[in-house]
Amino acid sequence: MNINEFQQWVKEYYQHRKWSDLDIFVRIGFLAEETGEVARAIRALEIGRDRPDEAEGSYQENKSHLTEELGDVLGNLIVIANKYDISLEDILKTHKQKLGERYSSK
Numbered sequence: 001m002n003i004n005e006f007q008q009w010v011k012e013y014y015q016h017r018k019w020s021d022l023d024i025f026v027r028i029g030f031l032a033e034e035t036g037e038v039a040r041a042i043r044a045l046e047i048g049r050d051r052p053d054e055a056e057g058s059y060q061e062n063k064s065h066l067t068e069e070l071g072d073v074l075g076n077l078i079v080i081a082n083k084y085d086i087s088l089e090d091i092l093k094t095h096k097q098k099l100g101e102r103y104s105s106k
Helices: 002-016 024-046 057-083 086-105
Strands: none
Touching: 002 057, 002 086, 024 057, 057 086
């Protein structure tokens, strides 16, 4: 699946679930929550968990959890991009151009 197909799939899936109907500020809250979950997953990978109410997973289990959480972040970013009719390709191109201009040696 290419990035455009994935963006379209997210749009349709989130519309079907009515998740796209949420206020943009609610969506930003979800994005912040998911970003925190990414941080927690990275912590589990890098230094482990030290809470008696959490089981310590294997490296592969923790990596799989991080993959899921990154997907949740990406899903929220795509919903925001879709709301403002911004393609992921445009985001990638713009970001690459910005960094190229900012950090190119002249």
